Amino acid sequence: MKKECKDCGAELTIPQDSMVGEIITCPDCGTDFEIVSKTEDTVEMKEAESVGEDWGQ
Amino acid sequence: MIKVGVVGASGYVGGELLRLLVVHPDVELSVLTSRQNAGEYVHRIHPSLKGFIDLTFSPMEMDKIVNQCDLVFVSVPHGNALNIVKDLYSTGVKIVDLSxxxxxxxxxxxxxxxxxEHPFSDLLSKSVYGIPEIHRNEIKEAKLVSCPGCMAVTSILALKPLLENKFIDTSHIIVDSKIGSSGAGANDSTGxxxxMRYGVIRPYKPSKHRHTGEIEQELSVVSGEKIKVSMSPHAVNLVRGILTTNHVFLNSPRSEIELWKAYRNSYKEEPFIRLIRDKKGLYKFPDPKFVVGSxxxxxxxxMDENTNRIVALSASDNLMKGAAGSAIQNMNLMCGFNETSGLRYTPLTPV
Incomplete structure (x- = not known):
């Protein structure tokens, strides 16, 4: 199944055997998406929380 | 298979050309000139080429070059290429000039x-500016291609998608470049x-750097209007590598996804442009560390929504895409070879 990355527009490939709760990573921009629901034909995802890097303190 | 010559083969760019040419599948090296090192084996000046090449440097003899070469790279300091290129051009041999x-x-x-004052201004219109990402079709037909300055090509490629799509205020384009020591060439100076060089972050020409002229020329071609840029280069503690940080301002609000699309549309077919904007991993934005040797x-x-600013970043190896790599890419196009022939090197990491 294919979805579009909401951040950069890249094509995301959702594996057939993926499950709710699984994290899908955008190959281009690195945004993580969590699968929140999935049926045979549809998948819903939300952006997953992540901890960023910060230097210079 | 063509025979090629390199005029000025003993400098850093000359050495990089030879590094690429000795393993290029479509090329046979014919004449390599060096005024200072005539008669000497190439590996004595370029030690890493030992075992790859058994030629010696020749003095500059125009007849010999023309008779033995289908294409000549001219890799001599600015000002010194004028007469060499003019003489070569009149013979019909193809020329890639790196000055x-x-x-x-x-x-x-x-x-x-x-x-x-340029003494041969009639030749300027015959020369094609050697950025394939802008002038590919003209380069294919050209007899004379002039390779871009290393910092110029690097910043031009970062800014091109933004100007093509008319996303930015063209009256304020600020180019900040950082470059390693090999960009200064093989001739020494006190600096x-x-x-004196180790550890520097030297703003060696905070304004009016000569690459500004090329950047303005080519961004004007891309945008269709007269462009001016403000450029400040710095010498930093690298041997190879350029990072350009280009500050521009949006002329109307744009989303991140619109910028992604603009960059993808400009470069999706380009074999030597990689888009780097990753939230994860070691490589989040362009960094010369990850292009060395390629x-x-x-x-x-x-994006900086607070000030409407876009920071357009680009990284290259100044001896490769900034000089010899571009030269080989241009030769491939001029001679009908695969554009990536002899250039598909993965970067050397870590280095």
Whole structure:
């Protein structure tokens, strides 16, 4: 199944055997998406929380 | 298979050309000239080529070059290529010039940026500026291609998608470049000694750097309007590598996804441009650390909604995409070879 990355527009490939709760990573921009629901034909995802890097303190 | 010559083969760019040419599948090296090292084996000047080449440097003899070469790379300092290119051009041999002597189209720009009158201004219109990502079709037909300045090509490629899509205010384009020591060439000066060069972040030409003229020329081609840029280069503690940080301002609000699309549309078919803007992993934005030894120019961006600013970033190896790599890419196009022939090197990491 294919979805579009909401951040950069890249094509995301959702594996057939993926499950709710699984994290899908955008190959281009690195945004993580969590699968929140999935049926045979549809998948819903939300952006997953992540901890960023910060230097210079 | 063609026979090629390199005029000025003993400098850093000459050495990089030879590194690529000794393993290029479509090329046979014929004549390599060096005024200072005539008669000497190439590996004595370029030690890493030992075992790859058993030629010696020749003095500059135009007849010999013309008779033995189908294409000649001219890799001599700015100002010294003028007569060599003019003489070669009249013989019909193909030329890839790595100096600045035929980069600018407007003869008056040589007075402005280099401080001298161009003696062969009629040849300027015959020369094609050697960025395939802008002039690919003209390069295929060209007899004379002038390779871009290393910092110029790197910043031009970062800014091109933004100007093509008319996303930015063209009156404020600020180019900040950082470059390693090999960009200064093989001839020494007091500023290039290790004691004076190591550890520097030297703003060696905060304004009016000569690459500004080429950047303005080519961004004007891309945008269709007269562009001016403000450029400040710095010498930093690298041997190879350029990072350009280009500050521009949006002319109306844009989303991140619109910028992604603009960059993808500009470069999706380009073999030597990689888009780098990753939230994860070691490589989040362009960094010269990850292009060393390759012909890639890595390009990316970030957005500052607070000031409407786009930071367009690009990284290259100054001896590769910034010089010899571009030269080989141009030769491939001029000669009908695969554009990536002899150039598909993965970057050397870690280094």
């Amino acid at each position: 600045a002597d035929f980069r600018l189209k407007n003869a008056e720009d040589y007075v402005k940026w280099y401080g001298w 290039t000694h290790h004691a 012909n890639f120019c890595d390009v990316g961006f970030d």
